[in-house]
Amino acid sequence: MRLSTNFTLDELCKSQTAERKGIPNLPNTDEIEALELLCEHILQPIRDKFGPFMVSSGFRSPELCVAIGSKITSQHCCTDGKCAAADFEVAGIDNLVLAEWIRDHLNFDQLILECYTGGNTGWVHCSWAPDPRKELLTYDRKNGYRKGLINA
Secondary structure, X not given: OEOOOOOEHHHHHOOHHHHHHOOOOOOOHHHHHHHHHXXXXXXXXXXXXXXXXXXXXXXXXXHHHHHHOOOOOOOOXXXXXOOEEEEEEOOOOOHHHHHHHHHHHOOXXXXXXXXXXXXXXXXXXXXXOOOOOOEEEEEEOOOEEEEOOOOO
């Protein structure tokens, strides 16, 4: 099922952990609608600007969240059927530059620069929700979550 011009439901639900452990990772109708809006408002505009990229983590069922040590309240879970999130990076684009572009051009709910130490390290987490908070965070294992986009 195509969610936007360049993104499919299969790629937003793909999980090596789910495959290895036999965990079902299929969204319901409301969650699919939230993923379509994530693609429309976040992923497709990034693709249009920067070119092809892969989502490393999109939708996660509650069981998959538990299996990977995440919380079932994660926006990756879409449990409210309103918000959705994805983790990604664009090859050859500094993740801080990517996060700053998203901050300046897209209407996101939460934007997290994760495990960034410069260049194309770490990844970007971005979510969409109907009433976006425009929350900016940086996460690293040493300092945890901090407000803003912080250069390593």
